[in-house]
Every structure is written in structure tokens, then in C-alpha cells.
Amino acid sequence: MNAVILSIGDELVLGQNVDTNSAWLSARLAEHGVMTLWHHTIADDLEATVAAIRAAAAAADLIVVTGGLGPTADDLTREALAKVLGTELELHGPSLERIRRRFLEKLGRPMPESNQVQALCPRGAEMLDNDWGTAPGVRCRVGRALLFAFPGVPREMIPMFDRYVAPAVAGQTGRTILTEALRTYGAGESTVAEALGELMKRDRNPMVGTTASNGIITVRVRSDFPAAAAARRALDETCAEIERRLGPLVYGRGDASLPGALGELLKARGRTIATVESCTGGLVATMLTDVAGSSAYMLGGWVVYSNELKTREVGVAAELISGHGAVSEPVARAMAEGGLRESWADYALALTGIAGPAGGSAAKPVGTVWIAIARRTGRTTAERFQFPGDRDVVRDRAAKAALNLLRMELLEEGKATAGRPQA
């Protein structure tokens, strides 16, 4: 089974936006054993869309179209489908009703008349409910090819793919392909690859590969067998072996996040946390509170961007700042201890550094970050990091390093406790 992916939008073909949908779709289709033949990106143009759909239908079993389903005059996917199918567009009552209701219930206002076109369906095609936005998707056959059209917004496209395409392709291929992603933090890609060694041979099944994204190294495992039971057993064995080799570097599987993994440890041990941030400006707190249910352990935090607030809010002595600079071990320690004192948390994480682009020096170049952890037990530690990259990257890596430091400590502590004789 093979597929063609079509992305529609002037903004894509003009280079104003990078198309990330096609790569996402290809990766997901590959997990289901569907091979993508090509990606095709075209403008909001009726004739170009019609030609691209026809070319895809001549070659592929499956066509996924994204974009061109909005309410404006340049959204032409519905018309193009009608033209390819040789039919007319007709108003689909249930879809119109859903769009009207969504406006009233979710957006608190009546549907603008312009949105009515989103309920137009090429005769012979099927409308697909969209629970994440206004534009319904479309499903139809074009010759022998099965075509799905979805909105281009990833937040809508992704769940619609999972609901409609994934079940349609599963089981049609005569193979079972199971995949797992093991997320690691704390080592570079080549270190992870060395630890995995011969597991990464290209002809191995399950196949093991690594990808790096935003400091997180993901180990991807793909198990491909005729029988589901064999595929599952081989996948589980390979994942267990990877976890054995990488140890605490692995913080989770699938959608697991680093702050989520830390949160689970805090919750399991009944501990609480607070943050005191300078260079990261609230990013550590944002990451922690991204996790649903984080109020169980996250008490809160301070963004002490100005030196005055460092002193006034978490009690960093002004002389410490003038003597050592705001980016220094003593200030990082004092920030963490102040946050602990003020929050009454079990742990306070503090970060102070130079995110750039300005503010660097020979002794403290851009990317220098001190991370301190203060503990209810009275012990405070601090570590200096040097992160490469621009402002965004430095902030992101610093925040993740802070979360990971505490995660590693809680893991160690868990092991120590587990090894202790029962009282």
C-alpha cells in the first residue's frame, strides 16, 4: 500500500510557511506499513489542485490532502474534489448544524455566513466530523485511490488522521508493524548510539534508530512481522534491552515528556516543587504546569528578571549580585534557597544565565547558565552549564537540564530507598 501527500496553500508555495504536515503524515503512514511515494505542495489554485489529485490517484492507493478547507475564497479543495469526481457541491445539513453549534458553544457567537461554505460536500463524497475546528474533512474514492482531505492546521489535522485514516489502513497491508519511541535526556545522540551498538544495524528486525530534536534523543523501534503476537513480543524484548543499556537516560515512552516524568516522581514520593528563574523567564514553570494535574506538586515560582526582584522577592543579598554578578554560583544558590524558604516546597530549582544574544563576556559567554537545587533537607547544590545555540535554544536546554537534574536525583534516591532494609 502506498500513498501520496498533497499540501495546499499559497503560503507554502510562496515559502512563507514551512510544511510540517507532510513529514508528520509520512512518518505516521510508515508506522502503518504505508510507503509514501511523494509529497506535492501546490498553491491555492483550482486547476493545480485538480491536476495534483489526478496524478496522485493514478499512482497511489491512498491520498491525504491537507489545506484549502477554510471559509475564504482561496479555499478551493472542496471545488477541486467536485471537479475531479465530476459532480457538484451540495450543502451538507448535519455539517452546517455542527459548525453553527461549534460557533455558539465554543466561540460564543453566531456562525458568520462565510463559514457556510465549509459545509459544502462534493456529491458522492462523505463529510468527516471535525471535533477540533470548524472545517469538516472529506473522504471519497478517486478511481481506485482512497482520498482523505483535512484542514491544514496541525491541531485539527493530527486528531482527524488518527480518527479516520489510521483505522482505514490498519489491517489492509497483511503485515503488523508496531513501533515504539523511547525518549531520553541527558546524553548526545552519538553517546546513545554507542550504547545501543549492534541493536542499530540496518538489517535488524525490530529496527532501531535514533533522532534528535530539541535536545531530546528519541530511540525509535519498528517491529515488522506477519503475526501480531510475534511483532509485539519482538518489540517488547528490544525495548527492554534498550532500557537496560540506557538506564536512567530513558525518561519515558511515546508521548512522555520530561516535566511529566519528573512530575510522576514527585507525585509518587509526595514531594512539592517551586521555581526561581532569571534567564529562562518562566519557561521551567511553564513546562512543569504544561502537565495536567501538576498542581499536585507544583506550588509556583518567581520570575526574577530584574536584580531588584531577585533581592526583594527571594532575598538574594544585593552584595552577592554586585560582588559575583547575577550569573554566578552564589546567586544561583541564594535564589534556590530563597525560593525554598518562600514557597515551603520540598525542592526549589533556580536558574540564572546569559540567554543572549547580548550580555556575554569572555568569562561568561552567551549560553552560560548556573542551575541550583535547594532542598528541604537543607542541602543546596549548583552546577554550571554551557549551552550552544541561540536565545531560544539556550533557554530551552537550560530549562530541560534543570528538570533533568532533579529527575536524576529522585531516581537515585528511589534506588537508595528501595535497597534499604525494611524498618
Place this chain on the structure above:
Amino acid sequence: MNAVILSIGDELVLGQNVDTNSAWLSARLAEHGVMTLWHHTIADDLEATVAAIRAAAAAADLIVVTGGLGPTADDLTREALAKVLGTELELHGPSLERIRRRFLEKLGRPMPESNQVQALCPRGAEMLDNDWGTAPGVRCRVGRALLFAFPGVPREMIPMFDRYVAPAVAGQTGRTILTEALRTYGAGESTVAEALGELMKRDRNPMVGTTASNGIITVRVRSDFPAAAAARRALDETCAEIERRLGPLVYGRGDASLPGALGELLKARGRTIATVESCTGGLVATMLTDVAGSSAYMLGGWVVYSNELKTREVGVAAELISGHGAVSEPVARAMAEGGLRESWADYALALTGIAGPAGGSAAKPVGTVWIAIARRTGRTTAERFQFPGDRDVVRDRAAKAALNLLRMELLEEGKATAGRPQA
């Protein structure tokens, strides 16, 4: 003059890498008046590459191919070009010499024999020196189309485009295409489209279209005229008309960000800001401090996730919380006023709401957020919002709404000041 962009690589069509080259190339070509017809992404496959080059040559004046010029067996662009041209590959002595020298001088080792294939040139084509890597580019005519092939690595592709393609197209097109992107916040896509009305007709020049991403509606303008001056004048007039119709919804052009736009206003007026966040957990502070140079106006903030911290850190009376609930107008106001008092800033933004997935009720469903602004002048205001979507979306939209509220106020204030008689 129009173009087709071809990206070659298994990693692209499998979705392991996102293709950023095509968007970059399209944007650069548009600056030179070259309109991109489509992007085509294919696997490392000889027949697919041949077919894609032929289809491009049938439609376009210019073809830019990236990828498939490496030294391994799956790098097939050279062979595909020879096949399309109906010629043979022959070793190009000067290119081989350059590659050998590059290995010795830059990499300190002799050229591996496998790299010799990178000096193979389809007869009748021309090799293009690559000063940034080992693989030379290729230039040739395919029918009436001019084709350039470059390595897929952006670090090599970008300077080679500038050296070889830019001069070749400059002045040849007889057209000037200028584009602009106007960023708006505060209204939905259909509302923006209604305000733009007939400006969005598909046959208008400059052409106007809208795209939505993460609550930000972008209005894209494309001006296409023979003379540069006419293209510029028409673009400027259309942008001015859009700004007139959309008013303060437009926060900037091109790369402008909402926190950046607010930051500019704060800086221009010499004002400072602090944040007090509950449901957004530091996201507003993170957005503000994402902007380089934000320390000029951003003093800091509080993440008061627990009710205890709301009381202890920014002085929200415990009775207010128990009486009205943490998500309420009085608590939002007290948070903002407490933040103002503690930070000594000119403005304090406070947010308290229910990001979900848990915690909603009939009276306060998930997505309910109170946003308050306290001002040094003594006035505090608060507004209730109801955001649709999941936890991430609610937090993102709430943070942007808070930034936008203050931006709108500073704009109004600016107008009022501008209208005042001089003292």
C-alpha cells in the same frame, strides 16, 4: 518566469526530516519575481527522479533540485540527469581535483574512493564549484527549462543558490513579485475576511489571502507587476488599506511577534511590566522574555499556582479565594494589584482560569479565564474570557489575550496622547 522545486531524499519522504529547503527557495525566488508552481518531494529513486524532472521541465522555466548528490549508492541525481538528457556520466577532472584538495586541506585526510562519484558530470551539463562542501552542483538545460542541482544540506545549498541562481534569474523575469505578511490578533479568520471583503477576490492584484495558526491570523499580500516601483506602490497601498480596515488588530508585519509588539510599545513609552499567573503557569512571562532585550521593560513575575502562594506572595486575601473561588474577578484583580505593589512596575497582568482537562464546572467550564490589568495610575480592570480547545490551547490563547489586552490599551493611550494639544 516560474519555477518548480524538487527535493530528493528517503528521509524526507519517510517523514524523518522536515524539508525546509523548499520554503526557503520559494521565498528567495519570489523576491526575484519567480513564482513557484509546486514543490515536489521524492525518494532516492532513479525512476521517480527522472519522472519528476520531466514533469517540472514541461511546466517551468526554472528547476531547482536539492539532494541526491552525496557519495553513496542512494545518491542518484547525477544519474537521473544523465538519463533525462539522454547522455552519459563522465568524470570531471577539475571537480575531482577540488574534492581531493578539500579532503586534504579541510578534513586532513585523503579522499575516500567513494567520493569520486561526486565528480561525475552528465555530458552537456556544467559542474558548479561548491566552496562549502564536497559535492559540486550541476547546471543544465532540460528542454527550455534551466535546471540547477545542489546538495540538500542547507549550509551548502544556500550559498550556492546565492552564487549561481540569483544572478541567473535577476532581471530575466520582466516581473517583480513582492510579498508582505500582516499579523493580526484578536479576531477570528472569518471576521478578518469579512473586514477585508473584496480585497480577497482571487483575481485581484495585489492578491490578498488569510491563514490561521495558533490564534494568529496572518493576512498575506502578493503584488505582481512588471515594474518594481509599481509592485512596491501597489503592495504599500494594499497593506495600508488592510491596516485601515483591520485597525489595531494588526500587530506587525513579517516576523513580528505579539509579545514583541507589546514590548515595543512599552519601550517607546518607558513603561515596565510584571506578571502574576495561575492557569498559564509562567507562559506569559516566558513569552515576554522570549524577546531579546525584554529586560528593558519586563521586571519579573509570579507563578502562584497554589492558593497559599496567591495569598503569601501577592497578598490575595484568603477570604477572597474561599468566597469567590480562585477563578474569579475579585481574585484576578487582587493578583494584579498585588503584583503591581510587589514589582513596582507600571502594569501588572494577572491570569486565573481553568486550563483543564479537570477542574471545570457548569458555572466555570474548562477554558474560563479571568484576565486583570493593574496600573500604576491606580485603575484596575478585569475581563472574563472563554477559550475553546484543550489545555495547551487554553493556556496559549489566554496568554496571548492578556498580552493583546495591554497592547490595545497602549495603542489607545498613544492615540489619545497624540490627539492632545501640546502643553
